Amino acid sequence: MTDSLTNALSRLSEAASALKMPDKSDALTLLASRDERILEVVLSASHFRKKYFANKVKLNYLVNLKSGFCPEDCSYCSQAKHSEADILRYPFIDTELLIKEVERGIANGAARICLVASGRGPTERDVNRISEMVREVKANHPTIEICTSLGLLEDSHAQQLKSAGVFAYNHNLNTSSEYYSKICTTHTYQDREDTVKKAKNSGLSPCSGALFGMGESDIDIVNLAEGLYTAEPESVPVNFLLPFEGTPLSGFAALTPSRCLSILSLMRFYFPDKEIRAGAGRETHLRSLQALSLYVVNSIFVGDYLTSTGQPGENDMEMIRDAGFMPVTPDGAESTSGRIPQSVKVESRKRGPGARIV
Numbered sequence: 001m002t003d004s005l006t007n008a009l010s011r012l013s014e015a016a017s018a019l020k021m022p023d024k025s026d027a028l029t030l031l032a033s034r035d036e037r038i039l040e041v042v043l044s045a046s047h048f049r050k051k052y053f054a055n056k057v058k059l060n061y062l063v064n065l066k067s068g069f070c071p072e073d074c075s076y077c078s079q080a081k082h083s084e085a086d087i088l089r090y091p092f093i094d095t096e097l098l099i100k101e102v103e104r105g106i107a108n109g110a111a112r113i114c115l116v117a118s119g120r121g122p123t124e125r126d127v128n129r130i131s132e133m134v135r136e137v138k139a140n141h142p143t144i145e146i147c148t149s150l151g152l153l154e155d156s157h158a159q160q161l162k163s164a165g166v167f168a169y170n171h172n173l174n175t176s177s178e179y180y181s182k183i184c185t186t187h188t189y190q191d192r193e194d195t196v197k198k199a200k201n202s203g204l205s206p207c208s209g210a211l212f213g214m215g216e217s218d219i220d221i222v223n224l225a226e227g228l229y230t231a232e233p234e235s236v237p238v239n240f241l242l243p244f245e246g247t248p249l250s251g252f253a254a255l256t257p258s259r260c261l262s263i264l265s266l267m268r269f270y271f272p273d274k275e276i277r278a279g280a281g282r283e284t285h286l287r288s289l290q291a292l293s294l295y296v297v298n299s300i301f302v303g304d305y306l307t308s309t310g311q312p313g314e315n316d317m318e319m320i321r322d323a324g325f326m327p328v329t330p331d332g333a334e335s336t337s338g339r340i341p342q343s344v345k346v347e348s349r350k351r352g353p354g355a356r357i358v
Ligand code: SF4
Pocket: 070, 071, 072, 073, 074, 077, 078, 079, 080, 081, 117, 118, 119, 120, 151
């Protein structure tokens, strides 16, 4: 027996096989599917994850170079100008600390280091400083991929970063053009699109994704996916709102684990052969279904996020290995990090019946 979801998944798979943009109504049918059908959705999307990435998982490590003090008003962001969130706020870290952080990321299995700085966009001085930092990192770790995420970009800045050894530039479209003014008034969707284009035109690998769970509708999600498709990113981070206390979206809870899996699966149909990364909010919103996301995405962050704590790197490695996936080094070879332990320790029960303290 076939029904609307089965038919939609079949057409979404046909479009993905031909690397074509999915039909809007099929995308909406997927998003409207009920939680009890989530395994069918994940299974359909997983074919493309397997086809293009086998069982490989790329790990990425975030370094927040400069935190807080941003003049922009993105309502979802704990670093925005009106944010009263209890986060670490600091000016640019120095190169010595950056190198330590990079080494921590590499020790956790990272193949890509993402250098992020809060702000509307980098100044000339910022770009000079970051270019120097990147040269230093590359001199010590020539194979590590460096991505920078510094806000709205000038063409000359993009070229300078590229010459310094930056591989990718991240700038997320975040939400649909129609919904954008609801989440930010100090810059526009168009500004964001322009920056992705500038990064791409300068030879930087465009990394652009989204943030979900901010009150956007299903049609916003589909319009955003289409906007990203047009922007042609090579990697697509998919973040889920972390509603910090002290921000306008404080405590906002619009996501369930199944909803997150539906969104990730949808993105796989739009980007069957691209790196899709489960980003911020993975632990909070996917919760006990985190491992299922690995059947759809081929990339995750390891360690902490910009202003929130991530789960310990060993738990990520355990999840990856337990689910039959394999972390990879920057050149795609199997990473030796987090091998499954050869011995198991059992802890005997010391509480409850028979114990002195019941
Ligand atoms: S521009 Fe970036 S750092 Fe600034 S408020 Fe928006 S998301 Fe946060």
